[in-house]
Amino acid sequence: MSGSIEVRGLSRTFHTTVRRPGFAGALRSLVDPERVVKHAVSDITFDVAEGELLALLGPNGAGKSTTIKMLTGILTPTAGEARVAGVVPYRERERNARNIGAVFGQRTQLWWDLPVRESFQILRDIYEVPKAEHAARLAEFDDLLDLSSFWDTRVRHLSLGQRVRCDLAAALLHDPAVVFLDEPTIGMDVVVKEQVREFLRHQVEQRGRTVLLTTHDMTEVERLAERVVLINHGRLVLDGPLEDIRRKFGSTWQVRATLADPHTEVTALRGIAVVGREGPQVVFGPDGPDAPTVHQALKAVIERYEVTDIALDEADLEDVMRAAYVHTEDGR
Numbered sequence: 001m002s003g004s005i006e007v008r009g010l011s012r013t014f015h016t017t018v019r020r021p022g023f024a025g026a027l028r029s030l031v032d033p034e035r036v037v038k039h040a041v042s043d044i045t046f047d048v049a050e051g052e053l054l055a056l057l058g059p060n061g062a063g064k065s066t067t068i069k070m071l072t073g074i075l076t077p078t079a080g081e082a083r084v085a086g087v088v089p090y091r092e093r094e095r096n097a098r099n100i101g102a103v104f105g106q107r108t109q110l111w112w113d114l115p116v117r118e119s120f121q122i123l124r125d126i127y128e129v130p131k132a133e134h135a136a137r138l139a140e141f142d143d144l145l146d147l148s149s150f151w152d153t154r155v156r157h158l159s160l161g162q163r164v165r166c167d168l169a170a171a172l173l174h175d176p177a178v179v180f181l182d183e184p185t186i187g188m189d190v191v192v193k194e195q196v197r198e199f200l201r202h203q204v205e206q207r208g209r210t211v212l213l214t215t216h217d218m219t220e221v222e223r224l225a226e227r228v229v230l231i232n233h234g235r236l237v238l239d240g241p242l243e244d245i246r247r248k249f250g251s252t253w254q255v256r257a258t259l260a261d262p263h264t265e266v267t268a269l270r271g272i273a274v275v276g277r278e279g280p281q282v283v284f285g286p287d288g289p290d291a292p293t294v295h296q297a298l299k300a301v302i303e304r305y306e307v308t309d310i311a312l313d314e315a316d317l318e319d320v321m322r323a324a325y326v327h328t329e330d331g332r
C-alpha cells in the first residue's frame with residue numbers, strides 16, 4: 001500500500017453567524033442573523049511522497065488544521081479531492097483510520113480516566129494488532145520515548161510532555177503508513193521536544209512513514225523537514241525545499257572572509273555583493289532576488305579567493321518565515 005498523500009484543489013468554506021454588538025444587536029441577531037462565509041482553505045494542491053516528511057506552515061488561522069481535518073476524514077471538503085494512502089478520507093473514514101495515525105498536540109485522543117497502558121490495550125483490540133507485534137512496537141516506543149516510567153498513570157495526571165509522548169505512541173501502535181501531526185511539540189520543554197523529534201525522524205527514516213506536520217516552531221522545521229508547503233489565508237503560496245524559501249525570503253546572510261593576501265582585488269560575484277572591506281577582512285552579502293544561498297555563497301567565495309578564515313551569519317528561520325508570511329499576505 002502506498003503511503004502517499006494527494007491533495008487536488010481542496011477547499012473548505014464555513015458558514016457562520018456573527019452576533020451584533022450590544023443588547024439590541026443581540027436581539028436583532030436572533031431574528032435576522034448576520035451570515036458570514038469563511039474560506040478557510042481555498043483550492044490547495046500538493047503531494048506528499050511515501051516516506052517523506054512535509055511541514056505545512058502558515059500563520060495563525062491560515063487553514064492548516066482545517067486541511068489536516070479533511071485529510072483525516074474529520075471534515076468534508078466543500079470542493080476538490082484528496083487521497084491518503086489511496087483512500088478518500090472523508091468518504092471512507094474507517095478504512096482511512098486504519099492507514100493513518102494522528103496527533104493533535106492541543107488535545108488528547110487517549111481515555112482521560114484510564115492508565116495509559118490500558119488505553120494502549122484498547123487500541124490494540126480496536127485495530128486488531130497481534131499481541132506479539134503490539135508488545136514489540138510498545139517496547140520500541142518505550143525505548144525511544146521513555147514511556148514506561150509513567151504508562152501506569154491515568155492520562156488526566158500526566159504532564160503535557162508525558163501525555164503527548166503517549167499520544168504519539170498510541171497513534172502509531174497500529175503501524176500506520178501516514179501520520180498527521182498538528183503542533184505535536186507545543187508547550188514541551190526543550191529536552192522532550194528533542195526526544196520527540198528524534199522519534200519522528202526514526203519513524204520516517206527507519207520505518208518509512210509519511211508525515212505531514214504543522215508547527216510554529218522553526219527549529220522543528222529545520223531539524224525535520226526538507227520540504228515545506230506554506231499557506232496563508234487558506235491559499236497555498238509556496239511549495240518547495242526549505243532552502244528555496246530561505247533563498248527567496250532570507251536575504252540577510254553575510255559571509256565574512258579573511259584573505260590570505262590583504263592586497264587582493266575583490267570584486268562582486270554572481271548574486272553576491274561586497275558589502276564591507278577592511279584590510280584582509282571582506283564581507284559579502286546577497287545581491288538581488290537571484291542571490292545564492294549562504295552555503296552556495298560560501299563555496300563561491302572559497303573557490304574564487306584564497307582565504308585563511310571564513311565565517312557566516314544566516315538569517316534565522318523565524319526571520320525568513322516572518323518575511324515569507326508578510327510577502328504572501330496578498331494570497332487573501
Ligand SMILES: Nc1ncnc2c1ncn2[C@@H]1O[C@H](COP(=O)(O)OP(=O)(O)OP(=O)(O)O)[C@@H](O)[C@H]1O
Nearest residue numbers: 014016038040058059060061062063064065066067
Ligand atoms: N468550525 C469552524 N467554523 C467557522 N470557522 C472556522 C471553523 N474552523 C476553522 N475556522 C476558521 O478557518 C480559518 C482557518 O482555521 P484553522 O484552524 O485551519 O487555522 P490554522 O492554520 O490551523 O491556525 P493556528 O495556527 O492558529 O492553529 C480560521 O479563520 C478559523 O477561524
